[in-house]
Amino acid sequence: MQVRVDPDKCQGHTLCAMRAPKLFELSDIDGHASALVDDVPADQEDDAVEAFQSCPEQAIVLVGGPPA
Amino acid sequence: MTIDDVNEIETDAERDKKRYHFDRHTPEYRLQFEATTADLHGKCPVAWSDTYGGHWVASGHQEVFDIARSADVLSNDFDPERGYQGVTIPTSPSKLQGGFLEMDPPEQRHYRQALNPYLSPAAVARWTPFVDELVRAALDEKIESGAIDFVDDLANVVPAVLTLAMMGLPLKDWPIYSGPSHAMVYTPPTSPDMPRVVQEAIRMMQRLAQAVVEARQQPRPGLIDALIHAQINGNSPSDEDIRGALILLIGGGFDTTTALTAHSLEWLSEHPTERERLRAERDSLLDSATEEFLRFYTPAPGDARTFSSDCAIAGTTFKEGDRLWLSWAMANRDASVFPDPNSIDLSRKGNRHSSFGLGIHRCIGSNMARMTFKRMLVHVLDRMPDFVCDPAGTAHYETIGVINGMKHLPATFTPGPRIGPGLDETLDTLQRACDEQQLAEPVTQRPERAQVIE
Numbered sequence: 021m022q023v024r025v026d027p028d029k030c031q032g033h034t035l036c037a038m039r040a041p042k043l044f045e046l047s048d049i050d051g052h053a054s055a056l057v058d059d060v061p062a063d064q065e066d067d068a069v070e071a072f073q074s075c076p077e078q079a080i081v082l083v084g085g086p087p088a
Numbered sequence: 089m090t091i092d093d094v095n096e097i098e099t100d101a102e103r104d105k106k107r108y109h110f111d112r113h114t115p116e117y118r119l120q121f122e123a124t125t126a127d128l129h130g131k132c133p134v135a136w137s138d139t140y141g142g143h144w145v146a147s148g149h150q151e152v153f154d155i156a157r158s159a160d161v162l163s164n165d166f167d168p169e170r171g172y173q174g175v176t177i178p179t180s181p182s183k184l185q186g187g188f189l190e191m192d193p194p195e196q197r198h199y200r201q202a203l204n205p206y207l208s209p210a211a212v213a214r215w216t217p218f219v220d221e222l223v224r225a226a227l228d229e230k231i232e233s234g235a236i237d238f239v240d241d242l243a244n245v246v247p248a249v250l251t252l253a254m255m256g257l258p259l260k261d262w263p264i265y266s267g268p269s270h271a272m273v274y275t276p277p278t279s280p281d282m283p284r285v286v287q288e289a290i291r292m293m294q295r296l297a298q299a300v301v302e303a304r305q306q307p308r309p310g311l312i313d314a315l316i317h318a319q320i321n322g323n324s325p326s327d328e329d330i331r332g333a334l335i336l337l338i339g340g341g342f343d344t345t346t347a348l349t350a351h352s353l354e355w356l357s358e359h360p361t362e363r364e365r366l367r368a369e370r371d372s373l374l375d376s377a378t379e380e381f382l383r384f385y386t387p388a389p390g391d392a393r394t395f396s397s398d399c400a401i402a403g404t405t406f407k408e409g410d411r412l413w414l415s416w417a418m419a420n421r422d423a424s425v426f427p428d429p430n431s432i433d434l435s436r437k438g439n440r441h442s443s444f445g446l447g448i449h450r451c452i453g454s455n456m457a458r459m460t461f462k463r464m465l466v467h468v469l470d471r472m473p474d475f476v477c478d479p480a481g482t483a484h485y486e487t488i489g490v491i492n493g494m495k496h497l498p499a500t501f502t503p504g505p506r507i508g509p510g511l512d513e514t515l516d517t518l519q520r521a522c523d524e525q526q527l528a529e530p531v532t533q534r535p536e537r538a539q540v541i542e
Contacts, residue, residue, distance in 0.1 A: 029157075031450040034209055035440075038375050048210040048531055050201075051455060073438035074379075076446055077157070 021060040022083040023068050025053045029079035039074050040067035053079075095407075102405050103136040110137035110145045112389070112413070113489035121488070122430050125418045134404045140178040143392070143411035144404070149422035149442075151402040155393075156414050156446040159193070161406075163396040164449060166190035171409050172394040176490075187336030189391075189449060195320050199333060200452060202318035205530035206254060206311055212455040214531065215250060218518060218538045219460055222246055223467045224507065225514035231471060234503035238477070239496050242468070243349040244270065244342075247460055249515070251341040254456075255334065256310025256528045257299055259515045268292045269342040274485045274495055296334055300327050310528035311337060337453070340388075345457045347387040347493035349464050354497055355381070355432060357477035366434060367469040377434040378462055383441035384432050389417035389492055391445060416442040417492065472501040 023043060025036070032051035037044040043064060044053045060068045072080045108128065111117060117124060125147060128135060133148025134155075146152045155162070166174035166185040173179040174190035185191070188199035205211060226245050230236040248266040249259050268289040275285045303312045315330045325333070356363040366373050395410045406412070420441045421429040444451035451457070468475065476499060483495035508514070521527060521540045 031447065032208075032454075033444065033450060034455065035379070037209075046209050048205075048535075049208055050204040051208040051210075070437060074440050076440045076442055076444075078153075078440075 021065050021068060022058055023055045023060050023072075024058070024081050025055055026079045026081055027052065027054075029077045031077050031079075033076050035074045035076065036071035036080060040064065040071040043068055044071060098405070099407055103142075106132045106134060106136045106404065108132055108135035108137055108145070109139070110135060110413075111139045112415075113487050115486050118484075118486070118488045118492075121417075122421065125421045128418060129422060134402055141411070143177055143413055144406065145413045145415065146402070147415045147418035147422075148402075149419040149425045151404075152414050152416070152419035152442060153446060154402045155412065156442070158399070158401055159448050161395055161397050161399040161401070162393045162412075163192050164190055164196070164391075164393060165192050172396075173392070173411065175391045175393070177392045177411060177413055185332050186339075187333040189336055189340075192396075193448065196448070198320045199315075199318065202314050203311060203333075203337075203452060205532045206314060206528070207452050207456060208531060209455045210535070211531035212459050214535070214537045215253070215456075215527070216459060216463065216537065217540045218253065218521065218527065219246060219250060219463045220467070221508075221514060221518060221540045222249055223464055225509065225511045227467055227471050228506045228508055229511050231504045231506055235498065235500050236472070236475075237481075237496055237498045238353050238468075239346060239350050239494055242464060243346040243353075243497075245511070246464055247342050247345040247457075249518075250456065250460060251338060253518070253522055254310060254528055255299075255312050255337070256303065256308040256522075257312070259519045259522070260512075261295065264295055265292055265338055266342060269338055270346065270493070270495075273343050273491045274493060276486070293331070293335075296331055297327065300330050300334075308528070309526050309530075309533075313528075314530065340451065341453050341456065343491050343493055344387040345460055347491055348381060348385055348457065348461055350494035350497045351385040351387075351492070352381040352461070352465065353468065353475070353499070354477050354482065354494070357475060357499065359432075360474075362432075362434060363469070363473075367473055370466065370469070373434050374462055374466070376436060376439065378458055378465075379439045379441060380432055380434055380436045381461075382443040383420045383426065383436075383439055385492055386417035386420050386441075386443045387492055388443070388445075388451075389488055389490075390415040391449070414445075416445060417488075471504055472499075475499045475501040 030052045034051055036053050037046050045056050046053055072082050128147040133151045135145045137145050146155050163172050164175055165172045174186055188196045226242050230241055244266050248262040252259055252262055271285040272289055275282050307313055315333050366377055391414050393412045395406045395408055397408050399406050423429050444454040478498045481498035485493045527538050
């Protein structure tokens with residue numbers, strides 16, 4: 021599973037980093053998120069899916085993730 | 089028949105198909121919120137209401153999501169000459185622009201860029217020791233008595249003092265700003281108390297105007313300083329524009345967090361088993377519980393927009409100039425996204441609520457709201473774990489058209505010992521910390537956390 025954040029959609033709600041702090045980091049300046057990894061470690065796939073499903077802006081892209 | 093006539097007929101037909109009487113400013117809307125929401129979701133998740141000059145009402149989650157993020161065809165602008173009336177329906181009685189929430193990009197973006205380094209997650213986290221000490225003192229004022237009003241004695245105090253600290257204003261002035269900020273929201277225009285509330289609001293505005301003048305003469309770090317030095321499309325904002333932004337920050341920062349805290353504490357009093365679960369399992373539950381309280385109570389229930397061009401979104405055709413109410417609160421109860429939407433589930437998953445809005449106008453103070461709420465909640469659970477709220481003394485706002493708030497929430501609990509000085513002495517200590525450590529600098533200049541224990 022791969023993960024990234026679409027910077028055009030992210031508005032800095034911070035829920036991804038709250039739910040999956042090992043997968044996402046937030047800008048100190050405006051709180052917008054970016055992925056810390058390209059490939060999600062197998063033991064963090066549930067966290068990635070929860071972050072994906074929690075994003076109010078649907079800004080998280082999962083490849084090889086859950087069915088749409 | 090001209091093209092305009094055809095357009096008018098099509099517009100009327102679109103509205104006729106989706107006509108629904110909707111008035112969110114009535115007490116009935118508050119009392120029948122869940123039934124009205126389900127009815128709207130079932131019949132027309134985008135509806136046309138003839139109330140307040142006529143406006144669209146988006147209540148379905150997908151519809152609110154699709155429309156709110158269409159910034160290219162929506163305007164927040166307050167320009168009554170053009171018929172664009174900002175984010176309130178009906179138009180704000182003050183007829184003043186509501187800061188950068190009632191602006192469009194690029195100006196709106198420039199304001200946010202100036203303020204973000206004061207309100208980002210990293211910036212807000214620095215204030216946690218400050219908030220802990222403030223909450224400690226607010227609870228110490230009441231802890232020996234076994235009785236507290238969670239609104240008057242806690243939830244009104246903490247967001248107000250922190251907001252003033254971030255602005256660079258004297259902490260002890262908090263009642264000047266707090267009183268009218270809440271009362272202007274909950275006092276009906278016809279109330280005999282309204283003239284007094286207006287007088288208080290005028291006094292607050294005068295104090296704020298004076299503060300901006302003083303901040304130009306004697307610079308202090310904080311949000312006021314950031315606004316004074318902001319470049320908005322290459323220009324410095326006027327004092328009037330700065331006051332508009334400050335009123336927005338006060339309006340956004342005070343009553344909303346108070347409303348969230350009060351409602352959550354009321355629910356926890358009514359559900360002691362869940363309260364004990366949250367107290368015991370806070371490490372795993374506090375984040376999800378906070379998001380669930382935000383979803384369920386949606387302190388700021390919605391925002392208006394004006395369509396800036398003809399468009400079709402979410403199956404509805406809109407005309408340039410049409411007004412729209414985006415209901416975050418009703419979107420948050422959409423069963424297609426939130427299973428069992430009218431129940432509170434402290435460990436809810438996939439909680440993509442829209443309580444801070446969606447799109448480019450997302451609440452700039454959301455990080456501050458979450459942090460102050462969590463610290464107030466945790467301190468109450470630690471020090472007053474058996475609190476029982478008194479329904480007889482509890483006062484909800486009669487209407488939830490602007491804020492889903494509470495005026496009073498009295499509670500009793502088993503008394504405990506004070507562990508520090510009272511509020512006045514603590515405000516002095518915290519003021520010294522602000523001044524000596526320049527706490528209100530942006531995170532780009534001062535990354536360190538506040539040190540507040542002397």
